[in-house]
Amino acid sequence: MPCTQVVRYISRCTIKPQRHVLEEEPSSIELTPWDLAMLSTHYIQKGLLFYKEKEQKEKEPIVDQLKHSLSRVLVHFFPLAGRLVTKKHSSSSSSSFVFIDCNGQGVEFIHAMAENVTVDNILGPIDMTHVVKSFFALDEAVSHDGHSFPLLVVQLTELVDGVFVGCSFNHVVGDGTSFWHFFHMWSEISRTKGLKPCDQISRPPIIQRWFLPHMDKTLISIIPFTNPQEFIERYTPPLPLKEKIFHFSQKSMAILKKKANENYKKEKISSFQALCAHVWRAITRSRDLPVDQKTSCSLAINNRIRLDPPLSSDYFGNCIQAIIVTTTVGELLSRDVAWAAEELHRRVVEHTDGVVRGALESWIKDPYVYHTSDFDGCSVMVGGSPRFDMYGNEFGWGKAMGARSGSANKFDGKVSSYPGVEGGGSVDLEMCLSPGVMNVLESDQEFMGLVSTI
Structure with missing residues (x-):
């Protein structure tokens, strides 16, 4: 595909939370109907474009800065370092129980280069859609793939005069509000450059899921399927868009x-x-x-x-x-x-x-x-x-x-x-x-x- 030729991949690694999650935090998270309905949607793919600083040589390399701050923010957003798990429901052979296993396996971090692309190329009037698509990982992956894929993949793409920070974020884990909440806290930790303690951010996430008060949450998290082929769709538009x-x-x-x-x-x-x-x-x-x-x-x-x-x-x-x-x-x-x-x-x-x-x-x-x-x-x-x-x-x-x-x-x-x-x-x-x-x-x-x- 043309878009894959634009980017040269430098490295891939796994980033885990900087320290173990506190014992009082849940080891697994039940999913709500709002979450489960997203199992067949693609990962959320959003990112931001920045100019490079001219005096970057005297500072911590951007890639190291992002890796370090990502490991720190994952302490708070620890579900992103887990994986989805499905178990057959004990009382029904035709139903499954889906949840997030907060096992700390980590997220993926990709460092890439787009050596012939400038910030103005991306912002200019010429269609650069194929280039921007190459700034994201997990193309065509659906959220159900979070059983084996990371729930978050970050790609830092260096341009001639800028950087693009793109995130592929599993839609079962959260919506747009949650995506930008995570992004905001990550950037907050990054710009403080370790001056704040690891456990301090301005807006700690509320991880505990909300359920209807009278409902048994272990029953709500059930879907009436056991085989992913029964409910997972791999959608591609019938015509180019x-x-x-x-x-x-x-x-x-x-x-x-x-x-x-x-x-x-x-x-x-x-x-x-x-x-x-x-x-x-x-x-x-x-x-x-x-x-x-x-x-x-x-x-x-x-x-x-x-x-x-x-x-x-x-x-x-x-x-x-x-x-x-x-x-x-x-x-x-x-x-x-x-x-x-x-x-x-x-x-x-x-x-x-x-x-x-x-x-x-x-x-x-x-x-x-x-x-x-x-x-x-x-x-x-x-x-x-x-x-x-x-x-x-x-x-x-x-x-x-x-x-x-x-x-x-x-x-x-x-x-x-x-x-x-x-x-x-x-x-x-x-x-x-x-x-x-x-x-x-x-x-x-x-x-x-x-x-x-x-």
Whole structure:
């Protein structure tokens, strides 16, 4: 493959927690329905791009700095150093019990070089998707592979004038909130350069899983399968996808919010909900679908703040769910962006503690695992969040210049949201579409009129 020729691998090693996990920490972790539903999804692949420091010669080499700080942060995020384990359930020959064995086997660290690639190459207008994909490990691995693969693989790729820190993070272990929590604490330890004690970080993770109070957690962690072939899907898009990042400035976000709230005295619809409505309508226009075709917009939503009482943002695990608005192409395109934004807003407001708990109850009665093939080519799925503090991850080399992702969990209609690098409420959207649809979208004046150059 072309992307493998860009990177030259220097070394691979296993990084283990710097010291043994305390005795009071669990040796195994039961999984919740939110976790188990991710068994067939790819690893989360996200990373940050930095410029190299000019005076690096006088400092600890970056690769040594990252290895050392990684071993220290794993003391706190010790489940990442374990492996998944499945055992047949004692009372049912057709069910399995899946959990994380916190055995301290460690995570993998890869050091690589991209000797002809610069930071500007990655950030520039030329499509460098194939290059960025080579900055991540475990391509095509699904989370169930965490039975034999590490639950975390870090790849440090040195560029001509920069470095890219990419993580492949098992989705059963945690969601995007957990991913960036880990990344943030790792960078915090790295930039302090050992000045703080190993056991001190500003936001210790809450490792203990949350379960419905009246449920036996050993029964909740069961899936009605014994053979992985019954529920694991190895998904690849049927056609090549085109990926592109579109930037929406603070000004563009304000314009969208104003449009979405024209009928309200108080601005109740958020700028992000308005942006999702704008994107949904634009992609649907570009697809040129029949007016009676069903189309939906799904938003990945954080359940932590919707539970009563709410879970801490430091809860380390999966705690997400999708809210879905479905209509016909004709209705979506015959109405304005305010209508679509209000439909999304209404569904978000309706996603209450009762709805979250009800969905968990339903899963326990009828367990399922997410399959990427379930997403059709007529809809849009928005993941990620512009609220993730990606650019607050500072390893001691200055602020990151960009956030990028690998090939994982991508399909026609997948949209991933990031905060804009300049802050101020700006948003970057990474969009995956068929090449023909992407070309039409880039010629859509209504859509591109709000897209800015970074």
